[in-house]
Amino acid sequence: MNSVFGSVFWLLVTLGVLVTFHEFGHYWVARRCxxxxxxxxxxxxxxxxxxxxxxxxxxxxxxxxxxxxxxxxxxxxxxxxxxxxxQEFTAKPVWQRIAIVAAGPAFNLIFTLFAFWLMFLVGKPDIAPVVAATPKSIAAEAGVRTGDRILSVDGREVATLSDSMDAVVNALLGRDPLPMQVRGSDGATRNLVLPLNQLPAGQDIGQYLDELGLKPAPTPAVVGVVLPGKPASVGGMQGGDRIKSLNGTAVDSYEEFQRLVPQEAAKSPTLAIVVDRNGSTLPLSVTARMESLEGQPTNWVIGVQFTQREPAVLRYGPLKAIGASFEMTWNSAASTFNMIGKMLTGQASTKNLSGVIGIAQVANASANMGIGWFFSFLALVSLSLAILNLMPIPVLDGGWLLYYLIELVKGSPVSERAMMAGQYVGLVMLFTLMGLAFYNDIHRFLPS
Incomplete structure (x- = not known):
């Protein structure tokens, strides 16, 4: 699906589902009252x-x-x-008005739990938390090595790469030293501490991740399948071969080899490839061809498929998924409140805010990654809507709840004049927040 069309489509699906559920909460409780x-x-x-x-x-x-x-x-x-x-709204007791207003965010919270439960039930395909560190980065200096498998972050066990990176991203907001346990490719377990306190304040998450230098481990340049009749097969390449070099340039990963093939083939289609086969070094000559594989754009190809990263699927049975969904919701809510607190105190950058454009892009990306990922995305957006609407900003549900709580304390409704003033202030705050998020979305498109 075209990325622009896909982003618009999945944004409409997301908003349609979540807005309907939120408003149904208000509607359902209003009718019951x-x-x-x-x-x-x-x-x-x-x-x-x-x-x-x-x-x-x-x-x-x-x-x-x-x-x-x-x-x-x-x-x-x-x-x-x-x-x-x-049947008129203001004639109802204040506790019923509170219930009606609170029902929208409450239904978003219920939907969050349900979406996370579905995510765990259908499974969220991922890869194992095997990582590497950019040379001379903070992660490298902390002792992270290529091929390390993350076992836990800040004492919490992780099973997938996404889980581990989410935990790191949440910790980046506070920039406190982060304990992490890893198991190296040699099988030995090590306890490390990422000194996140060395990162400067006021940057966005992307900048922090670049400086931290923690990233997924590169895919080994090990041939999985050699396609019959293709250049690699004609040149004598076999499944299990580990590619060592191409035209004299050392190859450390599948990604590096994929980059080098079209670059070198454009100079000369005949490629000198050195492989390691069962401990023996073999030089091979492979003549690349320009063609399209599996509907992809025409490019230089040799006809091999590589051994991919170790898969990891986050999936539970129906009962275990219930507990996991509550835990995930709690952790996500704590992270969101932590981020809001850090931004209000200036410890985290407001550049981390995303608007409609950013949400649309993530919606499309998560939908393309599978239904489990999309359920996870829906859950997180629904939770964000619940938290946003509960903020004590007039015009939002939280602002009305504040009015009604004041009414409970003082014994009479807030004056119409005070409400009108609050509405104007709330609109200014809301449009400022939306404008900042929209600016961040646009700024991400511009070259740095």
Whole structure:
């Protein structure tokens, strides 16, 4: 799928699912509290589809998909028919109004648990947490070696590369020394400490990762399959051969070999390849050809497939997945609050914020990686929406909850004047936050 079209499509799927679930929370609890719901809208602006339900509620999908709303019978918005006075929102006890407002974020939290449960159930394909370190980087100086398998990060066991890197990324926000246990390619277990406190403050996660220098271990340049009739087969290459050099240039990884083949073949199609076969060094001559393999663009190829990294799948049974989903939700929420706290105190850069463009790109990437990855993405975005909406910012659910909590304390509603002032302040804060996130998205496209 085209990346732009795919990003737009999966963004709409993501927003459609999460907004519908969030607004359904408000709708469902409002109905249980006896409040008349006038309209249930997914999206803002002009309706592109709508119908009237048997309950009298107007259900619609609107043109601008960046949110939604539930419109309830409310005396603040006009006169209410005396026959419907008992179904009007502001006439309800404050605890019911709190429940109605809190239901949206609560349903996002429920969806987060459900999406993580589905992720564990169907499985999230990944690779083993085998890493390397960029020479002279912080990770290298801390003792990370090529081929080390991460066993735990900050005392928490990890089973996949994504788990281990997520734990490192979360730790980067605090920039405190990070203990890590690894097992080397020699089988020996070592305890290391990544001195994250050496990183300067105010950078984004990408810059921190570059300076840290911790990365997935390169794929060994070991031939898995030689395609019959292709140049490598004609040249005598066999499965299991470890490529040592190409045209005199040492080859340390599959990625390095893939880079060198078209580069050297453009000079001369005949390639001098040295391989290690069962401990013996063999020079081979392979003549590359320009062709397309499996629908890929035409390029110089020799017709080999390499042994890939060790796979690792995060998958549990239905019962174990329940506990794992709660743990994942708790850890993700703690990381999110940690990041918010660090940004508010200036310890983490606001460059880490992403807007609609960034979300769309990640949505497309996760969907292309498999259904397990997409469930994980949906869970994390749903959790973020729950946390964002609970922030005490007027115009968000958290702002209304703040008003109602004040009402509980003082015994009377917050004045309309104070509410209006709060709404203006909330709009400024919200648009500032959205503008900053959008700026970050655009800035990531620009050359550094």
């Amino acid at each position: 006896g409040v008349k719901v006038l309209r249930f809208s997914v999206g803002f602006g002009k309706a592109i589809w709508k119908r009237i339900g048997k309950d009298g509620t107007e259900y619609q999908v609107a043109m601008i998909p960046l949110g939604g709303y539930v419109k309830m019978l409310d005396a603040r918005e006009g006169e209410v028919d005396p026959a419907l006075a008992g």
